[in-house]
Amino acid sequence: MAFLKDYISDIYRGIRSLLKGMKLTGYYFTHRKEIITQQYPDNRGTMVLPERFRGEVVMIHDENNEHACTGCTACELACPNGTIKIITKFDTTPEGKKKKALDTFIYHLELCTMCNLCIQACPTDAIKMAQNFEHSVYDRSKLTKKLNKPGSKIREGVE
């Protein structure tokens, strides 16, 4: 008799647990507002990425096309895999002295792991991370970027 009791209580417990599970999925089926899918290519206009999101490295230029990079190569030394290459030149200051300045800031986007070490190493806050994440191109040479815009020079008073 105990066997029969166990048998029936087994069946009852089994069916009850199955119905509990079904109730949950049934709930999600009927409540469409729980869907959190973002329909990506259609929502580019309204998408907001957090400001600390690490997309790619850019150099900050203000409205006079001036940047803050002194060419000290701290970022190049901090980068773990050789993504940044800095080419420097020598400028003559108004007093006639030779000063090292930035010629080109070459950034290999294809090698960058977005680890943020270069931003932490920069003493003048010249570079920051932008929120752009759509990096696919058809031509690989487009991934090697020059970060300082043409015709830009260093801002006054940055050391």
Add this chain to the structure above:
Amino acid sequence: MIEEIGTTELGELVVNLGPQHPSTHGVLHLVITLSGETIKKVEPHLGYIHRSIEKMCESLSYRQFIYVTSRMDYLSSHINNHGCALCVEKGMQIEVPPRAKVIRVLMDELTRLASHQLWWGAMAMDVGALTPFFHAFREREAINDIMEKTCGARLTMNYMCPGGVAFDLHPDFQREVKAFLAFFHGKLDEYDELVTDNVIFQGRMEGVGYLSREDAISYGCSGPTARASGVSCDIRKLSPYEVYDQVRFEEVTGTGGDCFARYKVRMGEMRQSISIIEQLIDNVPEGDFQAKTKAVLKLPKGEFYSKVETARGEFGVYIISEGATTPYRIKFRSPGFSNLSALDHMARGHKIGDLVAIMGTLDLVIPDIDR
């Protein structure tokens, strides 16, 4: 590299659960010897995702090698980075400010939650229920969004550095974490309704893959795999680091040693993580988030070891330094490697469906094993 796959003794069949397979959580090659449907022997072949990380670290400085450990066990990336930072701080005798300690523990526990959620979803998917996977990812998205606001990345964070954390918490962090916890409490009960109490699921998990206490210790298992067999090995309790000795939480152990016990241990750990976060979120001390260190770090000559408790078990970082700016040799003790070694012992005599269930509860992440 691979010996000829064919038939061995009379009636035995050798099959490949190949590197590309929906349920091996990465590129793991298992060579299974079957007799009918019963497993006679399981042989894992590793190395498909070996990237010589330990060798690479020999040419990186002590600030630079931390980002590479995020890519090993990518589900507990904060905890891996934490282990590395602890080892460097031990070597250089750097004192971490209290605010940084609490922030590190908060991030660790959030990562543990996220990792266990993905484990739950993937394991349910292996056993056949395809819906819980999406439910788990919904919660994980909430945690990823919180991390994205503070650290800037969703998977490979690189937020810890020797001396503290890289930048301060985002002003919205406390509010968002509290909202997430309020939302998540109810979800854990839903998880129980959908999967834990389900009679089919219990039938698949109970009695499968038994690992005794002695075997767990001798194979070197750690983490929930060993705790479910009765081995008390939580590093947060045995050798506490950061603020773990000041928070009240329990070490969740089980006695069953089978798949269901491992499952319950991980579900219990999720609840303990929630309680740790609740205790800390309102009490983050003010102060620096990073100790002042030199720009270029040089560890003194010697050997240093530190260990942390990841979602999978004990993760150890062993640095041998010759006094230069780059280490002489770094060795990472990965939890998955030892846990995987017990697979053959656990799977003998079971069916293929059980093998999949056992691998699911071992919570293997193959890049962690292959480094």
Add this chain to the structure above:
Amino acid sequence: MLSIENIADSIDAWLNRAFSPSVATLLEGVLVGLGAITFFAVLGLVLVLMERKVSAYMQIRLGPNRVGPGGSLQTVADTLKLAMKEGLTPDGADKFLFNLAPFMVIVVAMLILAPIAFAKGSQLWDINIGILYVSAVSSLSVIGILMAGWASNNKYSLLGAMRSGAQIVSYELSAGFSVLSIVVLTGSLRISDIIASQQDGWWLFKGHIPAIISFVIFLIAVTAETNRAPFDLAEAESELTAGFHTEYSGMRFALFFLAEYVNIFIVCAIAATLYLGGWMPLHIGHWSGFNLVMDYIPSSLWFLGKTFILIFVIMWFRWTFPRLRIDQLLDLEWKYLLPLSLFNLLLMTLIAIEGWHF
């Protein structure tokens, strides 16, 4: 009115006027054949889309929603893709059996379509052993699956086919006993008789307890018969990567896929016929006013509504439960379902003899 009966009668009358009687019959046969094939195709399309959308909503996501308005043309795109794929025959496979297997499965599915009554007066073949015919022909699909598994020359396919064969043969017993319990109540195997006997109420309500038990057992048994989760180890994706139809690609795979979904429709149609009255509207005893109102809804709508609700329940099972292992599956059948259905049959016979049903 625009009911199927009227349309069929008018076409019949026109054909008989235009051609001689034998040619008219031949043309009717061709028309019915074409209609059946089109019905199949459309059914396959609709059911696959329904499955994807239902699974998506249960998993908190949107389903296909780009191809066509709300994703309705997705299956058309999928069918085009499958039709253009290369149909590979693996080396060492038994060519004759390999090519024959998908056709076997589809032909069985089409044959069962014959005695099902879709609406009042539209039944292809009202044979006097209606329900027995359905039961017998559905057992033939096992042969197709075993052929597919054997002829693929692949260890995984063989394993999957063997499991599937054992499963289908076992669950046919429980399904058969459930069907028998309704036949006991009706007193006839003919499908039109079964539907007519539900004139004053569906058997699910009239036959109270034993009918409900038998309904639940029938639903579980046919989920196993059609290899659907939680009994889908024959094609367990995370274990054996598609089981018995691993080696099929292109149009042959499309036939297996289609046959699975049409099988689901057929077993739900049978369940609707036996327990929920087929095309018979909901009548409650002799409440003639209520019954008259219910009669206004066309009978084909009743039938399709009931069938699709049952199809939804079967899809609900698939997306909620994990998979059973082979020994647990056979355990369930031989230790739980079979004794219960035998006992239920006894109970039902007692009720039918004593007249304790409504």
